[in-house]
Amino acid sequence: MTPQTALIALLLLSTAGYYLGRKRAMAVADKTGGPKTLHSRPVYYGTLTALWCAVPALIIFSFWMMFESTVISNMVISKLPESLQSLPADRLNLIMNDIKNLVSGNIVSGEDNPALQAAADYYQYLRSISHGALFVLILTLCIAAVSVLQNRIRPDLRARNHVEKLIYYILIACSTLAIFTTIGIVLSVLYESIRFFKIIPLHEFLFGFKWSPQMAIRADQVGSSGAFGAIPVFTGTLLVSAIAMAVAVPVGLMSAIYLSEYANRKFRAFAKPLLEILAGIPTVVYGFFAALVVSPIIRDTGALIGLDVSSESALAAGLVMGVMIIPFVSSLSDDVINAVPQGLRDGALSLGSTQSETIRYIVLPAALPGIVGGVLLAVSRAIGETMIVVMAAGLSANMTLNPLKTVTTVTVQIVTLLVGDQEFDSPKTLAAFALGLLLFVVTLILNVIALYVVRKYREQYE
Amino acid sequence: MNKETNQSNGSVRTADLVQKGLARRYKTEKRFRMAGLCAIIFSLLCLAGLFVSIFGSGYTAFQQTAIELDIFLDPSLLNPNNLSGADFNGLVKTSFFKLFPEVTDRGEKKKLLSLLSSGASYRLSDFVKTHPDKIGQTVSLFVPADDDVDMLIKGHVNRNLPETERRLDNLQLSLINTLEKQAKIKKQFNTTFFTAGDSREPELAGIRGATCGSFYTLLITLVLSFPIGVAAAVYLEEFAPKNRFTDVIEVNINNLAAVPSIVFGLLGLAVFLNFFELPRSSSLAGGIVLTLMTLPTIIIAGRAALKSVPPSIREAALGVGASKTQMVAHHVLPLAMPGMLTGTIIGMARALGETAPLLMIGMVAFIVDIPAGFTDPSTVLPVQIFLWADSPERAFMEKTSAAIMVLLLFLVVMNSAAVFLRKKYEQRW
Incomplete structure (x- = not known):
């Protein structure tokens, strides 16, 4: 049965x-x-x-x-x-x-x-x-x-009324699932994190400078005692995300400007779907590309000009992540730029400014809030991106801003701490949930701000 | 810009200033325009680079090197009633040694045998089981070669490297050369890749297990997320009153759409695996986690589709006496359905390529068996790609690229279906 x-x-x-x-x-x-x-x-x-x-x-x-x-x-x-x-x-x-x-x-x-x-x-x-x-x-x-x-x-x-009432309640139940999901995420991550912070104090986690989560499993084992200072992990995440944004924002923005202001219909119809393909490629594919193609190229180029590049450099992961985010930035900016009223452009052009001046002095400032919102969403995406960094960035938590060195990120640590066999109650596994909580909170704040900004901006021109 | 008119008016200054700056401004204009074009070209080059590198290293995986053996199916060794107990390995060995009577030394024999895959005896056993009438005859059979041989034949390994840097030594190389001269070794279409599960041996590894796992996981995701997503979209767009509660739901959905996928994995681990004790690594748990992840996408697309149905249709339905539920079910929903389906397919495509949350719920285990149900331990295509990408063998790199090609093919099919639906049923009101 x-x-x-x-x-x-x-x-x-x-x-x-x-x-x-x-x-x-x-x-x-x-x-x-x-x-x-x-x-x-x-x-x-x-x-x-x-x-x-x-x-x-x-x-x-x-x-x-x-x-x-x-x-x-x-x-x-x-x-x-x-x-x-x-x-x-x-x-x-x-x-x-x-x-x-x-x-x-x-x-x-x-x-x-x-x-x-x-x-x-x-x-x-x-x-x-x-x-x-x-x-x-x-x-x-x-x-x-x-x-x-x-x-x-x-x-x-009154069968029809009964049926409709029932359907109505079923519809409500389905739409509240989103709330339950959020509550589930918060509760599960928070619960494990609180258990973690009972062992490792919060300030030590947030402001510690040493991250080495390897713990002695048995009491008599010689080995590292485990250090859970997350600052190196944060700097690593920020470094990789910064590299990614340095690629994605200029390229994405310029593509959006070209596609919406300069390109003719034919070019647009050809280039836009191709850009969208970039967005549809699974992240694991980007990770493979970063680890097997981009990393060696960067390392070899570095060796040619006498630089010591680590084979799991932050640069490779950041660059590929940037490429992944380009279509995200460009499609969001495209929407925003298209929402700027044509009258503003016509006014600037009729006063004798060139097209690029119109874009730089009129369209972009008008679209700026929306673009900022889009960039914030992209940042939250970069911070939360997992597979590229798992495959192309390293595990060792170095406190460095040198993009040629190996760094580790929050998501990499979550994956390495939780994949594989270990007891569920050790600080090592619980640390993953603490990092997850942090990730959730940071991305949530970024998303809320971004969504608010974008919505406010849309209302402005509607 | 007429100089003479300007001069005659006596206001030379402004026009001159404008004229002077024009060349510079046009240059800037040109540069700006070029920058935009370069940005697009850069993105497209990245796309091309990605595809070229993956297809370039992956297409060879669809062929597999095989060695032809003439095997005498000795009736004294093969008892038709007890085939599973037969020594197929021994049969393969003796027939392989027969090809090289000059190899007699124990160590050299070992090196010779290492040219064959450990799957050779399985191939023979399968053959005998399907053709028991061939016992007593000599059959010629292609058995898989070892992955090192495969790499050499495909030209991924440089034969001129010094012996110490090669995985195959000089003796093995000369043996392979002999085989090539006798035309006993050749590349065949790699059926193993599509019919086998995962394996530690690259030449025996296939994607069938991962594909089945992906299928079961996506089925769960579709069955759960489509009805729930449509229901939620219908409620929010057609029924929900404008109040605090609705606002909370909306904000929640928009936020969930942007939450990193790995957080959903943490949720799955803590709630579905540890609290509800769903079977670990199963496509059931994976499907539920992916459902939560894709729901926001489907709801947002569904709402957009419902919004695009003009109000006149609703008013007409209500006007002839339909109830609100009837109006939605009989008129609005059918018109919005293509848009909803498009959103669902796009959400499914995203779910198919998702890896990170599934790592969290243990779908990353090494699983050889092909899953037969929703609660069997299984893995999915992207996770299989991740696992293979981590393997040190050169042959696995080729397999990884090939698996990526298969995954991309699925994605292309799904996305084209979405585009087709949109094109075919798109209505402008």
């Missing part, structure tokens, strides 16, 4: 409910003199039945699936032998993982343990009970909904 079967059964039952409701409505109507005596068309009686059949059951189903494994895990843990239960939380997690692996028939780390086997059997038993119960529950709910509605269907039942 897998959840999939329950879902399919639910679908079938709702379809059946639709036909039953419609049939019932027709039958009722026949007694009172044909379908025209019904308040709504028979379809609505069917839809009403189907909705009441599907929606509550679906809600129950999703909540059940969300909490099923947590509840079962806790029940299994409470049944484990005392010696295992008294283990620290992280060891217990490992054991739970082993049990789950046993259940799904995977290879288990460590030796065969009868206690684990028993726990796995218990887990399986509980899970089959849970799935069975879910199935029965959904079935009962559906049948109850259909039978209740069968009795309720009368010619004066």
Whole structure:
């Protein structure tokens, strides 16, 4: 009895409910003199039945699936032998993982343990009970909904209004998902970050000058104790983003100006889609390009003129990131420049200024707020960009503004700290969430300012 | 600019000043214009460079070097009832040694064998299993060569390098030369690349597993994000009252569209994996995370499509007595649907190329098996590209470029579909 079967059964039952409701409505109507005596068309009686059949059951189903494994895990843990239960939380997690692996028939780390086997059997038993119960529950709910509605269907039942009300609530539920996503992001990142700041004080994180997150995993291990001063990571991020913006802003802006002010229709129709292709290329492709083509070129050129360029230089990552952002800047600026009223241009041209003077002294100042907004959005994009820097920038957190050296960024650190196996409660993993929180907050502030500026600007000329 | 008129009026000064500056100003004008053109040319050159370098290093991956072996399917070794227990490796070895009777030394034999891929015996085993009637005959079969041989045949390795800098030594090189002279070694179309999952051996690695993973992940994303996105867009555009609550939703959606994708990965890790305990590395978890990520795109595109439907249509529907829901469902939504579909396809294309959030939820694991369902551990195409790009073998670089070409092909198809939809159904009111 897998959840999939329950879902399919639910679908079938709702379809059946639709036909039953419609049939019932027709039958009722026949007694009172044909379908025209019904308040709504028979379809609505069917839809009403189907909705009441599907929606509550679906809600129950999703909540059940969300909490099923947590509840079962806790029940299994409470049944484990005392010696295992008294283990620290992280060891217990490992054991739970082993049990789950046993259940799904995977290879288990460590030796065969009868206690684990028993726990796995218990887990399986509980899970089959849970799935069975879910199935029965959904079935009962559906049948109850259909039978209740069968009795309720009368010619004066305002089925259409009921259906519309239900649809209205479903629409609201769908649109609030965005709020829940934001809340989910804030809560999950904040919760782990607070745990991190309990171990590493906030000021040490924000103002520390040394970043080396390698921690001794066992107490007796010799090794670095871990330092979580994020300043080098921030400077690295800023350096790479600055290089990217140094490429993207002039090139993007000039392309936008040329496309909207100078280019003829034909050239525009040819160049604009090509620029948009740049925006559609996945970032992992840019990362590959940066690591395998641009980095070696920069290193070799550096060697030719006697410069010592690291093979994972900030320059390579920044340049490629800049190329990635060009279409972003250019399409935003294009919109903004096109929104400047033609009258302003005509006025300047009629006073005898050349086209470039018109653009520089009239169009650009008028469009400046919008352009600034677009650039801010681009900066937030550069800061949050992950794959290019993961593949082309380094891991070592150097405090440097030299673009030829290796630097690391916030996103690189998040990826390296979280990819691979490690215990979930160590400051090392929690640090990733603290960095994530910072990233979220910074990009959020940039976005809010940018969106506000752009919106204000649009209103100005509308 | 008539000098004489100006002179006769006696106001020479301004005109002269203008005249004097004109040459300089025109020059600036020209320079400015050139700068704009250069900016576009620079971007297009970058695009060209990207494509040329990837296609240039990737097209060879669609061919694979194979070595032809004449294998005697010895009935005493192959029991048709128990083929899985048969020693296919031994068969491959003996037939390969037969090609080079002069190689007798143990060490040299080992070097000879290293020219063959470890997948050679699988190829033979597959062949025998599909043609059990051939047992007892001698068949000629192409088996994959090792990736170092492959690189050499394709010319990615310089044969004139000193022996110490090559992965293949002089003996192996001369053996390959002999094979080439006998025409026993040749390049074939690389079917493995499209039918196999990931592998540590470049010559046995393929993208089928990643493609299936991408398919399942995108299916989840589409099934979840399209209905929810359309519903949200319809609510915000057609039903929502102008109040605080609606404003909050709008601001939220606009912000989510600009949140770095890796943050969605953190959300997925903390909420879906650790709290709800969804299976790690599964396309289910990946699909849900990508849904949250693409929803804002779909909602924004959907709202734009709804906005472009003229109000007269709504008024006409309401005028003949339709309810608000009927008006939306029967009239506005069908007219806005092409625009919504275009937005959805673009959102899906973005989701297909997304890597960072999927790294967070463990889709970066080395997975050989081809996923068969939504909860199986799987990987997706961009993550596969990331994994291969990290591999040190030269042959994987070629595979990476080829995988990128396949990914780009998918993206081109999706985006062309979006453009086609827009062109075909675009209506100007």
